[in-house]
Amino acid sequence: MTELDLQVAERLAHVRDRIARAGGLGVSILPVTKTFGIEACWAAHRAGCGAVGENYSQELVTKLGGQLLPFGVHFIGQLQTNKVRALAPVVTVYETVDRLSLVTELAKRVPGAAVLIQVAPESQEGKGGCPIVEVPALVEAAQAAALEVRGLMTVGPTLGGPEAARPGFRAARSLLDRLGLSMLSMGMTDDLEVAVQEGSTQVRVGSALFGERPRLSTLVR
Numbered sequence: 722m723t724e725l726d727l728q729v730a731e732r733l734a735h736v737r738d739r740i741a742r743a744g745g746l747g748v749s750i751l752p753v754t755k756t757f758g759i760e761a762c763w764a765a766h767r768a769g770c771g772a773v774g775e776n777y778s779q780e781l782v783t784k785l786g787g788q789l790l791p792f793g794v795h796f797i798g799q800l801q802t803n804k805v806r807a808l809a810p811v812v813t814v815y816e817t818v819d820r821l822s823l824v825t826e827l828a829k830r831v832p833g834a835a836v837l838i839q840v841a842p843e844s845q846e847g848k849g850g851c852p853i854v855e856v857p858a859l860v861e862a863a864q865a866a867a868l869e870v871r872g873l874m875t876v877g878p879t880l881g882g883p884e885a886a887r888p889g890f891r892a893a894r895s896l897l898d899r900l901g902l903s904m905l906s907m908g909m910t911d912d913l914e915v916a917v918q919e920g921s922t923q924v925r926v927g928s929a930l931f932g933e934r935p936r937l938s939t940l941v942r
């Protein structure tokens with residue numbers, strides 16, 4: 722057990738506590754390890770987490786590629802079609818599928834890939850995500866292409882505080898139910914209570930577990 726192991730285990734317990742106090746049952750925690758070294762991934766694994774979340778394809782492949790990993794890797798960053806090939810050997814769930822070109826590319830390079838469709842609530846654009854009205858057709862297309870559609874993913878707004886995320890989270894949950902899907906990835910360090918109250922089944926948590934992230938500009942993406 723390293724010092725980091727102890728710290729991550731302790732912080733995980735605290736996040737679990739926050740989820741419980743928000744009324745969450747059976748909500749899983751995806752530790753977001755982007756910008757943190759591979760030790761963060763191993764610490765999360767040793768603390769009992771089944772998978773980690775990563776955003777940047779180059780960083781992810783450099784960090785984790787070429788090894789047999791005993792944990793899953795969820796891709797949660799903006800996904801480009803030309804990155805799918807490099808990600809295929811490492812990624813176990815693609816959480817940010819938001820357009821047909823990605824469905825096509827995934828079906829070709831990673832047949833049967835497990836995916837979430839990223840939903841963009843009307844109130845926010847420019848962060849990726851499929852407009853709500855177009856989600857049912859995209860889900861259908863992904864299923865027709867034999868991808869395994871597990872559910873939906875959404876990201877709350879950057880501004881306005883946790884409450885600003887509530888309407889979008891609620892809309893995502895109602896869409897999930899309408900589509901008969903089961904997994905809903907929503908909520909991060911700052912808005913996980915609101916996400917849990919609105920029916921999240923997986924929160925993606927970075928800074929609450931690993932501390933503040935290094936500045937992006939200093940990293941190779």
Ligand SMILES: *Cc1c(COP(=O)(O)O)cnc(C)c1O
Nearest residue numbers: 753797909910911925926927928
């Ligand atoms: C970075 C990131 C997270 C984790 O953010 P924290 O605020 O550090 O918990 C979750 N989801 C996505 C899509 C992210 O990019």
